[in-house]
Amino acid sequence: MKKPPKDCVILITGASSGFGKACADYLSKRDYRVYGTSRKADFETTEHSASPGFKMIPMDVCDQGSVNQCIEFILQQEKNIDVVINNAGFGIVGAIEDCSIEEFKQQFETNFFGVIRICQSVLPQMRKQGFGHLITIGSIAGLMSVPFQGAYSASKFALEGLIESLRMEIKQFGIQAVLVEPGDFNTGFTDNRITAEKVLKNPVYSENFKHALAVMESGERNGPSPEKLVLLIERIIKNPQPKLRYTVGMFMQTFAVFVKRLIPASLFESLIMKTFNIK
Template structure:
């Protein structure tokens, strides 16, 4: 490896945005460290990389973002092998759903542990190397759900709202050190995070929210079926990390932009009415 070859670390690279971003970065000449809880799940990633002719540029390493010791072990191994981490893509996460009363506390804790504390832990492990080099780019994969909460997705929205505050603070802290911090806010895209989420919605047969949850699921599945190609997000991430002065926030998708505009401009009671209508 050439000493000047940039190094990117991507979490949650076994599927979805993480997989596509790892391949897209490798295409642009990055030595890409694709991390995931179980490296045996790298089959789809390596097939995609081979088809793009960049399999040799991708290194698969284990990283469970809820395991502090493994985070430090993996980050230390990368720094020892390559001497640098230029880009961090905080993508690992999952979507937990259900109406607040029905979601067990252990699911709430798991959601926050992965989507919030996991991002914080990986970022803290990478920051010293970036700060010392005086350069780097950190991209946190948030969601429009971090700006607009939707019934039935309380745990997921809570985690993404938290990521908004974390990213703002980190951006201001790291700017004097030459480290760029960016927050992506994609709307629905055709990734398996939603299919997995649909199958793990918390609810009971006798729940007073059962019918409302069914309406939420019908609406969500319809949105997922017409969602755009997630490769668009991966391509946008590459553009962002190669930008000298990226913005803090990037809202991706036309429907999120309309939703945010409606929430900002309409009185809250009108917004509530629209959501209620959508759920009928």
């Protein structure tokens, strides 16, 4: 980052809860100029808010008009957008057979196309500036699939390919693209997870589904709070040459990513199935 971090203007998508809120709260207290987004915010309140901390702007990453409005709003207040944290996202759970095409589309609309909309909307400004950090929150589930999270895992695997490619394209403009891949953390993610509609009507997978969901939920609810991720994000912002990928989370989960590269795929698969109690 060419500019001193204190002047940094940061946009964080999905700042009403979990990682996004924790990052927005922390970074705004460190004197960064932070703009967060939520689908529940409104411009009336944003414009008249005199409260310290970060500004919350309405934005739905699934709606290009809403994304444009948000970027325009920030550029009316600021000269640059130095850092973008693509964080907005959610999870759909259910067997692949039970997830409708509409549900797959809904999952990708937010987690994948949402990131593309944001990147395409801020890149012209970042190219003009000649610098910027585009930080995308992927997931360890984008490096190793989780049973009954096929739609979610696929959306996060897709981000891996997207950002890997984007990074090489935009380096020439002084813009850095980075993936942060968290394991399980205790955020609003668990309560905001959507169960595919057909899951309740189709008994075929119910036993394994119940076991796997219990493991997922317990991992998340007993997971760490977002502090570690927040500190990592600040380190990335301050680093002029950040790496492409940063995994973050409980040791066994980040270690599993490493192990996947070393052991036969069949052995890794049986370890994952055992972990999620799949018969």
